[in-house]
Amino acid sequence: MVSITLLAALFKTAFINGWIVRRVLCGYNKPDMVEILRNKSFATRFQILIEIATHGPTIQQRAIAQELSITPQAVSDYISQLEGESMITYLGRSRYQITREGVNWVLKNVREVKAYFDGIDSVINGIVISPAIAEKDIKQGEQVGLKMVNGLLYATADCQTKSTGIAEADAKAGEDVGVRDIQGLIEFSYGLVAVLVVPGIAKGGSRHIDLELLKTRLKGVSHVGAIGLESVAALHRAGIEPDYLYDVSGVVIDAALHGLSSAVVCTEEDVYALVSSLKDRNIEYSLTSL
Incomplete structure (x- = not known):
């Protein structure tokens, strides 16, 4: 707080x-x-x-x-x-x-x-300098293009991107490099958050979910969080290990702001707090009851 x-x-x-x-x-x-x-x-x-x-x-x-x-x-x-x-x-x-x-x-x-x-x-x-990962070898003073890849900012020798800058130092591919004099806007869209709601234990918990619906909603999702033990159990029933168990709302919000979509399996008791956090940061989300 x-x-x-x-x-x-x-x-x-x-x-x-x-x-x-x-x-x-x-x-x-x-x-x-x-x-x-x-x-x-x-x-x-x-x-x-x-x-x-x-x-x-x-x-x-x-x-x-x-x-x-x-x-x-x-x-x-x-x-x-x-x-x-x-x-x-x-x-x-x-x-x-x-x-x-x-x-x-x-x-x-x-x-x-x-x-x-x-x-x-x-x-x-x-404003002064921004870190990026060198996509290929870069020389100090070279103009570079900037793009987002999997939530990370990359500096590339391709200057046809809508945002460009000047490399502050030499950098090999994969190394971090400072970029100054940034011009234009980097093209990327905010990520989405799929919220999948599991009944609380008083209503049967993970035993009372549509398991196939859960598997379908998580198909192809790279980042999965779980809030509540019932949610962890539901994921285990589906043969899925959650990527995030702690500060899940903070993780998915930060991911969305960097262009990454994710899913959160959440108990009914915790869904209000999660959705409120997403609304506070203007993160687009979907809500599905399992």
Whole structure:
């Protein structure tokens, strides 16, 4: 989990500096600006909730105003709004408590901002120099083409690709090489995630699945993850060993962002969290009940 306090500091810095990034690199467009960075009022509500969550329940409105560099009256107005929207509860005598609704709203925005900053990080880190694997022997200063192969960025002597750059050093085939002065967009499409749902053990688990449907859906799939013991058992019944058992949602999301499709066999109890993670990163997915 990203530190809420750290995110609050990042929001403040972003507004002060007018942080706007307009660079397009390696096929990764600048992520859409999230509402909390676009709207100062929205961000202030967020920061007030953070102050109450981290320093409450006993906290003076004046202390919040000083921390956020706004007037006490503004804090009072925001707190009235938040209380009216059931984001916080007033306990009396300058005591406030964030509600379940408030916590869920904060965490939703934390996820959105984390995804935004992750996208910005990918862009910024690649502006100066980007690593690639040499497809063939490459000489320093040589113009190279860039392409994605199985989720990896390759530098090739073929400069007919839509994206090109300059090799920073000599490299033999298979070695990593830095590429600078990148121009154009690398051609690739985001991967898809097929989610295959297995009943929980209370409903029979892997014994109550359509085994042939599972085999059909996984035919030709190179990357298979399993969430839940029932899912592992289902795959074993099909004679398939899962490639990923831990942080499966993170793995398939990262794979999709690098152009690789995958499948996840998931229990009913875990499917909501998985699908929510995919939606948060705008990853296309299909859902099949086994």
